[in-house]
Amino acid sequence: MSAGHDHAHHHQDHGHHGHAHVHAPANFNRAFAIGIGLNAAFVAIEAFYGWKVNSLALLADAGHNLSDVAGLVLAWGGTLAGKLPPSARNTYGFKRASILAAFANAVLLLVAMGSLAWEALGRFNAPVPTQGVTVMVVAGIGIVVNTATALLFMRGSAHDLNMRGAFLHMAGDALVSLGVVIAGALTLKFGWNWLDPAVSLAIAAVIVVGTWGLFRQSMHLLFDGVPDQIDxxxxxxxxxxxxxxxxxxxxxxxxxxxxxxxxxxxxxxxxxxxxxxxxxxxxxxxxxxxxxxxxxxxxxxxxxxxxxxx
CATH class of the missing domain: 3.30.300.30 (ANL, C-terminal domain)
Incomplete structure (x- = not known):
C-alpha cells in the first residue's frame, strides 16, 4: 500500500517539475476566465435587448450563448480536475475529467444544434418578422465575442481534445452570429423571412459535422481506445x-x-x-x-x- 502511495507521490512531484507542463495551465486559466467573463456579459446584454424589442431570435440566441458559458465552465473544470494530484485512493488523479468534459461539450453542442434546427423548422411554417437592426447589432457583437474567445483556445485545440471542444463551441457560435447578421441584412433588403430559419439550419448542419469528430473521439477515449495520433x-x-x-x-x-x-x-x-x-x-x-x-x-x-x- 505505502509503495503504491510513494509511487503516486513521486509521479505527482514529477508533474510539478516537468518543464513542459509549467507554462500552459496559467495561459489557459486566463483564457477560460476571459472567455467566461466575456460570454456571460454578452448573454446579459442579449437577453436584455431580446426582452426590450420582444425578439424571440435574440432570446433564443441568449439561451444558446448561455450553453457556451456552460461549455467553457465544463472545459475549465475538466482541465483543473485533471491537474489534481494522485492519491492513495485515486492513483491516476482525475486526469480522465478532461476527456469527460470534451464528451460533455460535444453532447451539449449537438443538443444545442438540434434545438436550433427544431426552432428553425417551426419558423418555416410561421415566419417571424425580425427586428432587423437591433438583432444585427447584437449578433455583430456576438461575432466579436465568440471569435475572440475561440482565438484564445486555438493554440491548445491542436494538441488537446478538451481545448478543441472549447474552441469548436466558440467557433461554432461565431458562425451562428455571422449567419444571423447576413440573414438579417438580406431580410431587411428583400423581405425574405424564410432566410433566417434557412441559414440557421445550414449552420446547424455545419456545426454538427464539425462536432461529430469531437463526439466520436471523446467517446473512443472514454472506452480506453487507442488515441487517434498513435499508430x-x-x-x-x-x-x-x-x-x-x-x-x-x-x-x-x-x-x-x-x-x-x-x-x-x-x-x-x-x-x-x-x-x-x-x-x-x-x-x-x-x-x-x-x-x-x-x-x-x-x-x-x-x-x-x-x-x-x-
Missing amino acids: LGAVKGYLQSLPGIERVHDLHVWAMGTSEVALTAHLVMPSGHPDDAFLKDINQHLHDQFDIDHVTVQVVKVPFTQPCQG
Whole structure:
C-alpha cells in the first residue's frame, strides 16, 4: 500500500517539475476566465435587448450563448480536475475529467444544434418578422465575442481534445452570429423571412459535422481506445524490433487524459532480464517518437499469462 502511495507521490512531484507542463495551465486559466467573463456579459446584454424589442431570435440566441458559458465552465473544470494530484485512493488523479468534459461539450453542442434546427423548422411554417437592426447589432457583437474567445483556445485545440471542444463551441457560435447578421441584412433588403430559419439550419448542419469528430473521439477515449495520433502497429513493431525480444504480449495503449497517453506491455525475452539502461531507452524512445508519457513494461523469459488479443 505505502509503495503504491510513494509511487503516486513521486509521479505527482514529477508533474510539478516537468518543464513542459509549467507554462500552459496559467495561459489557459486566463483564457477560460476571459472567455467566461466575456460570454456571460454578452448573454446579459442579449437577453436584455431580446426582452426590450420582444425578439424571440435574440432570446433564443441568449439561451444558446448561455450553453457556451456552460461549455467553457465544463472545459475549465475538466482541465483543473485533471491537474489534481494522485492519491492513495485515486492513483491516476482525475486526469480522465478532461476527456469527460470534451464528451460533455460535444453532447451539449449537438443538443444545442438540434434545438436550433427544431426552432428553425417551426419558423418555416410561421415566419417571424425580425427586428432587423437591433438583432444585427447584437449578433455583430456576438461575432466579436465568440471569435475572440475561440482565438484564445486555438493554440491548445491542436494538441488537446478538451481545448478543441472549447474552441469548436466558440467557433461554432461565431458562425451562428455571422449567419444571423447576413440573414438579417438580406431580410431587411428583400423581405425574405424564410432566410433566417434557412441559414440557421445550414449552420446547424455545419456545426454538427464539425462536432461529430469531437463526439466520436471523446467517446473512443472514454472506452480506453487507442488515441487517434498513435499508430499501434508502429509501437508494436518498435518493441518487437528490440534486441533479444521474441514477442510482445498484452500491449495496451490508452489516454489517461486529453493530453497524456499510457502504455503497458509484456516483453518476452528468453535470454534473460535487461538492465535499467535498456528500459530507460524504451521509455525515452516511446516518449520522443510516439508522445507516450506513462510507460510500464514487464520483461519475462517465458510468458506465464494468457496472451491478450491486443
